[in-house]
Amino acid sequence: MTSTPGTAEDRLREALDALATGVTADPDAYRRVRAEWRRRERRRRLVLAILVAVVFALADVLGLWALNRADPGSHIIFDDPAPVEQHRPVERVGQP
Amino acid sequence: MVRSRPDTRPAAPQAPAPELGGIPRLAELAREAALVQLFDQHYTGLLRLAVLLGADDAEDIVSEAFCQLYRRWNRLRDPEAALPYLRSVVCNLVRMRVRHLQVVRKHAERPGAPTESAESAALLREDQRALVAALKGLPARQREALVLRYWLSLRETEIAAAMGISCGAVKSHTARGMAALTRVMEERR
Numbered sequence: 520m521t522s523t524p525g526t527a528e529d530r531l532r533e534a535l536d537a538l539a540t541g542v543t544a545d546p547d548a549y550r551r552v553r554a555e556w557r558r559r560e561r562r563r564r565l566v567l568a569i570l571v572a573v574v575f576a577l578a579d580v581l582g583l584w585a586l587n588r589a590d591p592g593s594h595i596i597f598d599d600p601a602p603v604e605q606h607r608p609v610e611r612v613g614q615p
Numbered sequence: 616m617v618r619s620r621p622d623t624r625p626a627a628p629q630a631p632a633p634e635l636g637g638i639p640r641l642a643e644l645a646r647e648a649a650l651v652q653l654f655d656q657h658y659t660g661l662l663r664l665a666v667l668l669g670a671d672d673a674e675d676i677v678s679e680a681f682c683q684l685y686r687r688w689n690r691l692r693d694p695e696a697a698l699p700y701l702r703s704v705v706c707n708l709v710r711m712r713v714r715h716l717q718v719v720r721k722h723a724e725r726p727g728a729p730t731e732s733a734e735s736a737a738l739l740r741e742d743q744r745a746l747v748a749a750l751k752g753l754p755a756r757q758r759e760a761l762v763l764r765y766w767l768s769l770r771e772t773e774i775a776a777a778m779g780i781s782c783g784a785v786k787s788h789t790a791r792g793m794a795a796l797t798r799v800m801e802e803r804r
Contacts, residue, residue: 527793527797530800531750531796534739534742534747534750535667535766536766538739538743538747539663542659542666543659544658544659545674548658551678552677552678552682555682556681556685559686560686
């Protein structure tokens with residue numbers, strides 16, 4: 520590179536070309552790769568479906584467990600104290 | 616030298632899984648059609664790139680790259696970005712593979728020579744063989760930069776995108792790699 524920069528680069532190009540020319544593709548490569556990416560896609564979808572099912576099942580079980588252990592007398596969602604109803608005489612104006 | 620693939624490959628992608636609905640099915644077909652075209656045009660080139668970068672299992676690496684592209688097809692900003700993405704994945708996978716092999720060889724403590732196919736080596740002249748051996752002795756980044764620059768004739772920005780580094784770093788790796796190769800070749804004379 521210091522003395523003859525073009526020569527070194529050209530020699531490298533030639534060597535890389537010669538090495539690359541000797542590499543041949545497998546005739547059945549496409550089928551193999553397509554089978555592999557389809558297998559992975561199926562597996563990904565299966566794992567996703569199982570994961571969603573597990574999350575739903577877990578949420579259901581937790582909800583049922585919480586409902587089951589709660590006191591039937593007390594409400595577990597709305598726990599505000601019940602308002603005391605006061606009966607007041609109604610003031611009406613006019614004829615009864 | 617390069618055998619063309621026989622017509623065992625279908626011209627169009629086969630029908631996808633029956634559970635797919637209308638729009639996902641169309642998207643699936645479009646993705647497979649694009650991948651068929653990419654595979655047809657660039658599989659051999661990517662295979663050669665993996666070999667030149669020093670991969671011992673180039674076919675597995677390129678297959679893995681296509682599988683990753685298939686999975687992330689919807690995240691590509693446009694179909695033109697597919698080939699740079701494939702190049703980048705091949706570079707990364709080869710680098711990881713070479714590092715893994717270096718660790719394995721170090722622990723195995725075998726004085727094993729790097730694996731190189733006899734068929735490929737037989738095609739090279741003596742000086743070319745020495746040059747390729749010197750190239751394989753370079754650090755992975757320098758080797759990648761030289762192969763992408765001098766074999767694929769990519770621009771610096773394209774090399775930077777493929778390697779995931781800056782243009783300045785590409786210049787640096789290329790210059791250092793060429794200097795090292797030149798030094799080795801001059802010592803050999």
